[in-house]
Amino acid sequence: MKITLVAGARPNFMKIAPIVHAIQNAKSKGKDIDFRLIHTGQHYDEKMSGNFFEQLEIPEPHANLEAGGGTQAEQTAAIMMRFEKELMDNPTNLVLVVGDVTSTMACAITAQKMQIKVAHVEAGIRSGDWTMPEEINRLITDAITNYFFTTSELANENLRKTGVEENQIFFVGNTMIDTLLKQRPNFKKPEVWDALRLKEKEYIVMTLHRPANVDEESKLKELMDEIINNSQNLPLIFPVHPRTAKILEGLGVSHPRLHMVEPLSYLEFNYLVERAKAVVTDSGGITEEASIMNVPCMTLRDNTERPETMSLGTNELLGTDPKAIQPAMKKLFEGNWKQNQEIPMWDGHCAERIIEILLNLK
Template sequence: MKITIVAGARPNFMKIAPIIKAIEQAQHRGKKLTYRLVHTGQHYDKKMSESFFEELNIPAPEVNLEAGGGSQAEQTAAIMVRFEKELLENRPDVVVVVGDVTSTMACSITAKKLGVEVAHVEGGIRSGDMSMPEEINRIVTDSITDHFFTTSQTANENLLRSGVQPDRIHFVGNTMIDTLLSNIGRLKDPEISVRGVKLQERAYFTLTLHRPANVDEQSKLRDMMHAIIEGTGQYPIIFPVHPRTARHLEELSIMDERLHFVEPLSYLQFNYLVKYSKGVITDSGGITEETTIMGVPCLTLRDNTERPETITIGTNELIGTNPSHLKPYLDKLLKGDWKKGGVPPLWDGKASERIVAKLIELYN
């Protein structure tokens, strides 16, 4: 069996690392399968790409399509043109795509048009928000996917409602959690100091913002930042700034002695920061999964989520994008009244083993 694995952007790298490891373990057991790793180049900044390959021991990709930059349409077109050439020269039995970035959708379409089957890792998740590019990517990808590897019962139900046959849905767990659990003992202290004093455990907040609903409109971003500063008491706020957000913050000149902007961190450094936070304030979906596993309170500044299990089972709460809604949740956290949370089913570090076992069953 020949597998092509596609990775394009930062969220993909955490998801492919354990799959590659599980494939290599199967090879050592004598299973007849090979893989070819294709990096589309959607993220090309070192901190957003190369450092993840180094830290997570991901082998160098066989090819980098170097399709970064440009508008969404330009990037999609570049990925499709270059991935088509790749598949014509190195035709696999199945293309494995992960997550919901532009590369996921573009490579799925390209593969299907060439008659190559597609397996979607993290298939079936939905936010219901069509203003999110990721939601469009998910829907398009899942409409042509052959086999779905899902993270939750909710994802299974979403697929069944859309008409997917049950024998194409494989509930395996969460590969991002595989990566987190296998690296939890390797996390690296980013050694951030505040006024010359090293950060203390549970004595700071971690903040991330990047979604257009929060950062593109200056008045909303200003009001949200003020609400965060006001609601976090006397605790420092550590903000690894996404390049998209940095541009807007510079224009607003938002400053406070407790607010500390830092460069984007590597995977091991960022999760160290998260693990020892008093709480995390974010608009990222993936971070809500990691905080759930680490038992860290998480406040999500979005009006919807494609990962409801982080709320119903985990440590996450959906706050919304209205800044006035934030303070009551922060008050609850500061009083020590935050829910304990639990771990969703099959988030046990073995999702990738299940994926590879099913691929062998399907394609060998």
């Protein structure tokens, strides 16, 4: 069996790395399986050097389609055209896509039109918010997928409601957690740790990137003011995108405890998260990692596609109203934040289950 693995952005490689390892392991035991790793180039990321792939212990992609830039439609078209040529030049039995970026959707469509079966890892998750490009990508991908690998029973139910057959749904867990648990011993202290003399559980990590939070300038300023004013005397570590940093600078957002730093590598960022008092974010993936590491997580969004991080993890959905910050911080500092419970199948063995299933497909 030949499998083409597709990644379009840095987090996709975190999800794919354990699948690469599971394929390599199966192949070493004489199983008839191999892979070709494709980077669509959807997101240019200067931190994705050879060192990045070394850290994840995976080979560099066999091909980079370099289909970044442009509008959503232009990017989708570029990915589809280049991926079609990739599949013509390198025939495969299955295209495996992960997550919910534009590449996930575009490559699934391309494969199906070429009559190649598609497997979707992280299938069935839903936010219900059609203003998010990711939600559209999820809906379209799952409408044309053959094999659905899911992270939760709720995702299974979402798929059943749309008419997906039970024998197409495989509840396997979360490959992002496979990577987290494998790499946890390798977390790397970032320079900012010593530079700011940080201490365990005595700082807060922040990330903000969604347009709903960073593009409305008055709301962004109010959010930042509320976070600063209610975080007691703790340093706030904010690895910030240059675009967001420029907006904050223009708004005059600054404080001696607010430290805006360059974006960090995966191993450095999770070193900070693991030791933080709490995380304030609008990212979906970080809520998963914080939950597994039992770090309080406040999510500045009105919805989440990962409700298990709230019901079983350490995540609380605050919404985007800045007034929600104060009561959440009060709860944190009073020591009343919920603890992580065991999330079913988030045990570090998801990728092994996926490959075992694929090898046994008739």
